[in-house]
Amino acid sequence: MPELPEVETIARTLKPNLVGRIILSADLHWARTLATPAPAQFTKRISGQKILDVSRRAKYLIVILESYSFLIHLRMSGDLIVRTGKIKPEKHDRLLLHLSDGNHLAFNDTRKFGRIWLTDQPETVLGKLGPEPLEKGFTPRWLFEALHSRKRSLKPLLLDQTFLAGLGNIYTDECLHLARLHPLAASNNVSVEQAAELHKAIRAVLREGIRRNGASIDWVYRGGGYQNYFRVYDREGKPCPVCGAPIQKFTVGQRGTHICPNCQRLR
DNA sequence: AGGGTAACCCGGACGC
DNA sequence: TGCGTCCGGGTTACCC
Numbered sequence: 266m267p268e269l270p271e272v273e274t275i276a277r278t279l280k281p282n283l284v285g286r287i288i289l290s291a292d293l294h295w296a297r298t299l300a301t302p303a304p305a306q307f308t309k310r311i312s313g314q315k316i317l318d319v320s321r322r323a324k325y326l327i328v329i330l331e332s333y334s335f336l337i338h339l340r341m342s343g344d345l346i347v348r349t350g351k352i353k354p355e356k357h358d359r360l361l362l363h364l365s366d367g368n369h370l371a372f373n374d375t376r377k378f379g380r381i382w383l384t385d386q387p388e389t390v391l392g393k394l395g396p397e398p399l400e401k402g403f404t405p406r407w408l409f410e411a412l413h414s415r416k417r418s419l420k421p422l423l424l425d426q427t428f429l430a431g432l433g434n435i436y437t438d439e440c441l442h443l444a445r446l447h448p449l450a451a452s453n454n455v456s457v458e459q460a461a462e463l464h465k466a467i468r469a470v471l472r473e474g475i476r477r478n479g480a481s482i483d484w485v486y487r488g489g490g491y492q493n494y495f496r497v498y499d500r501e502g503k504p505c506p507v508c509g510a511p512i513q514k515f516t517v518g519q520r521g522t523h524i525c526p527n528c529q530r531l532r
Numbered sequence: 533a534g535g536g537t538a539a540c541c542c543g544g545a546c547g548c
Numbered sequence: 549t550g551c552g553t554c555c556g557g558g559t560t561a562c563c564c
Contacts, residue, residue: 338558338559340557340558376542378542378559416534418534518536
């Protein structure tokens with residue numbers, strides 16, 4: 266499933282389709298899919314509301330209605346699909362929004378990992394997120410100082426969405442390899458030069474992910490081709506693209522972690 | 533503050 | 549073929 270780049274792509278793709286008003290909402294598997302509010306109140310609250318805009322913050326899609334917003338997190342198995350004409354729910358559809366122009370927006374999520382919030386206070390969900398790595402405020406200087414304001418291993422810190430928003434497990438491994446940094450290196454030991462390398466690597470990896478429409482690492486999602494260009498992720502035992510040493514896999518904070526033991530040295 | 537761990541979820545991969 | 553087990557993605561909760 267895609268991480269951040271795909272979310273951006275989907276938002277862009279959906280936007281022209283999401284016109285008109287929500288005329289009816291059908292809820293499926295409600296308790297697992299939507300955090301708030303209760304189902305009985307839901308249709309009443311959003312029925313007739315116009316979709317004003319679709320945007321993105323970190324890994325969250327934001328569908329702005331007149332007086333509420335949907336916050337949608339696809340996690341790894343979630344998908345948003347626009348269907349046309351007379352339809353009935355398909356397997357793994359968790360939520361269907363019926364729109365006044367005849368389109369239907371389906372939230373389909375095989376593994377029920379996705380989450381949707383309907384809220385008039387998006388900040389309660391989005392408020393604690395760190396900066397966007399592709400926006401102006403994310404500079405080498407900021408990164409250096411942020412790394413030194415904490416005392417953590419690099420990988421768990423990069424995965425922390427309150428530190429920096431948008432990197433998932435795959436892209437973190439790719440970034441660290443490109444920057445030649447070990448996932449367990451202490452954040453406060455990174456030099457100015459290394460922070461600049463990491464900054465450059467984060468942007469390069471995310472941009473390439475976007476360009477290739479994300480990675481199809483699971484049968485659930487088959488869109489992007491970035492998996493064909495992984496440097497280390499899911500390449501245990503295969504040669505490092507830089508030096509040829511076999512890629513090693515181990516666990517960091519419960520996450521599968523891939524490095525080149527030659528390029529990414531600890532200390 | 534940082535880390536470690538469990539939980540959520542389920543289809544696919546793997547071993548027998 | 550069938551069954552059991554493990555896996556993994558992102559996030560939160562909770563404990564030390």
